[in-house]
Amino acid sequence: MTTTLAPVRCLAAWFPDWPVNAWWLAEDQPQTGPVAVIEANRITACSPAARAEGVRCGQRRREAQARCPQLTVVPADPRRDEQMFTPLVVTIEQIVPKIQVVRPGLVAMRTRGPARYYGGEAAAAEAILAQISELGVAGSRAGIADGLFTAEQAAVHADPILVVPPGAAAGYLAPLPVNRLGDAELSELLPRLGMHTLGDFAAMSVGDVRDRFGDRGVRLHALACGRDPREVVPRRLPPEFDRQIDFDPPLALAEQVAFSVQATAEDFVAGLAAQQLVCTELRVILRAEQGEHVERVWLHPGCFDAAAVVDRVRWQLQAAAGNAIGSGLVRVRLEPVATDAIAHHAPGLFGSGTDEKVHHVLSRVQSMLGHEAVVTPAIGGGRGLAERQLMVPWGDRAVLRHPADRPWPGRLPDPLPATVFPQRRRVEVTDADGVRVGVDDRLLLTGIPAQLSVGAAHLQLASWAGPWPVSERGWDAAQATKGCRFQVADVTGGAWLLMLDDQGWWAEGRYD
Known part of the structure; x- marks a missing residue:
């Protein structure tokens, strides 16, 4: 029974x-x-x-x-x-x-x-x-x-x-429409069967409901009858991972702060490890004696250990000293913004090999020379190649001034040049007779590109593509760009991205 x-x-x-x-x-x-x-x-x-x-x-x-x-x-x-x-x-x-x-x-x-x-x-x-x-x-x-x-x-x-008085749930629910069950399929099907209210649905026998709608229908039928079997499940409060250290008297030197926060950083990492977690995104909050408040979120290419946490505290204080903070430091607070399962960051059977060595070396150099001394490239949005390349400090998330996922009409499609020149290089493109190639008003070439001159080097061209007209920022005389782009390949296997404007031919990048 x-x-x-x-x-x-x-x-x-x-x-x-x-x-x-x-x-x-x-x-x-x-x-x-x-x-x-x-x-x-x-x-x-x-x-x-x-x-x-x-x-x-x-x-x-x-x-x-x-x-x-x-x-x-x-x-x-x-x-x-x-x-x-x-x-x-x-x-x-x-x-x-x-x-x-x-x-x-x-x-x-x-x-x-x-x-x-x-x-x-x-x-x-x-x-x-x-x-x-x-x-x-x-x-x-x-x-x-x-x-x-x-x-x-x-x-x-x-x-x-x-x-709703005890025992009156079924009577209260009876006149409500069947769409209150939150099931799109039944909300459409039941009215076609002549059942428009929860009371109509509740009047069916459990056996008929099971035969027609299966276990899902039986569960919804129980709700319509006012017999909700679910228990209230209280939310489970997450463990407290934040750590904080106060200084009395206030500390003025970054090295003093770094030494004093070492034990707190170790406790912070250990608290996460006890829950089989690691921190991948860390918020460091600094508060000074005169009320100055400096807060920043740091990222890590792997996960934070105690030494990495101490480094971030030191870098943040060095950047803020004399600028955002002018008095002694009285508090450091560490908060995990993002965590991950520790199993995802455990070394494999044979270790993580080259990646682990690279990370160790770069982090060590960064800790000695400063946060922005080690940078990695990232690609952002925009049309010009120079504005799309960013240099991001090791471990930071790239903050894109121009998001790459937005439409950028006229931008160069993939694949992009592997080498982008910080400043465009002057080159010359000539035909087989040595006459400089140009573009007329109808975007037709005045000759067939046959030779590319880069400095003292003269490269014979094997193929070319273009022109693609470019007209950008016509309202800004300082950043206006107007001309035509070309892609050319020389007989040595090299490929170049070129621009022709009123001042002549330029090399913007090279496909290595």
């Missing part, structure tokens, strides 16, 4: 249109005006002001903007939603421990403890909503019912609190 446990009495706290609220909080914008969050060109959340103008979830962007021309459209960002929701979760946990984050904008908890402490379920909900309102988040609601699903539906209809 199988015994079905009664649903747990739950309280669900819901924050309508949370993606919009998260954007307001992240951008420090006033929580007014028509705002909509868009994903895949459809509205997924909108503010009350936008709804008043006829904007609805599911609309296409063009339709929403036609209804509300002043609509502010922002892209969906799940990471932003989660980051902005964390402070609210921490605030609720100060009132009621052991809460479950169902999704950003919705939390659930068992009501037994809070009801006893605050003198009733409604009183507990009032305390939670009052605390949330102090954080500047308006419009939050709370639903209390048997089971998580019913409590969530009650929160949607709350004003601002709705309590």
Whole structure:
């Protein structure tokens, strides 16, 4: 005989249109005006002001903007939603421990403890909503019912609190539409079968539901009947990995700070290792005696050990000394921004070979000469070759002034030259008779390129391609570029990227 446990009495706290609220909080914008969050060109959340103008979830962007021309459209960002929701979760946990984050904008908890402490379920909900309102988040609601699903539906209809009496979950859910189950397939199929409400679906026998819809249908049928079997699973608080050291009296020398922070760095790395983690992205926060505050996020090509952490603290202090910091240092704080499983950074059976040696040598040179003494190349966005190449300090993430994933009409396609000259080199391109080759007004060559002269070297050309007209920054006389690009290959196997402008022929790069 199988015994079905009664649903747990739950309280669900819901924050309508949370993606919009998260954007307001992240951008420090006033929580007014028509705002909509868009994903895949459809509205997924909108503010009350936008709804008043006829904007609805599911609309296409063009339709929403036609209804509300002043609509502010922002892209969906799940990471932003989660980051902005964390402070609210921490605030609720100060009132009621052991809460479950169902999704950003919705939390659930068992009501037994809070009801006893605050003198009733409604009183507990009032305390939670009052605390949330102090954080500047308006419009939050709370639903209390048997089971998580019913409590969530009650929160949607709350004003601002709705309590479904014990044992009344099925009756409360019966008139709600079947799309509240959150299953797109059943939401489309059930109305075609004549079942438009949860009550209609609940009236089916469990056997018929299993035969027609399988185990998934049985689970959703239990929700429609008010028999939600799910337990509230409190979120598991992550271990505290941050480390901090205070100096009294303040320290003025970078070497003194580096020596003093050594033990803290070792404890920081050991704390992560105890959880089988390593730090790949580190935030170092420095605070000085007169209130100066310097914060920076450091990256590592592998993972941080204690020595690497100490190096970053020293480099950051050396860069800030006399500039952003003018007094003695009183505090150093270490925070892991990104972590990874330690197994991903363990050496293989025969070690990591050349990569490990290269990393050790470069890190050692960097620690002796300074952070920017060892750099690696990176390719960014843009049209010109010189503006696309960047030199990034070893271990740092490349910060691209011009993102490479944006459209750059007219840029040189791959493959790019292996060697890009910092300054264009003067060259000459002539035909078989030694006459300089040019381009007329119709972009037709005045001769067939046969020879390339680079300094004292004269190379016979085997093939060529072009011209490709280039016209950039015509509004900026200092950076304007106008001419034609060519690609040529000489008989020795070398290939060159050339530019012809009003001043003559130039070599921009070489394909090695």
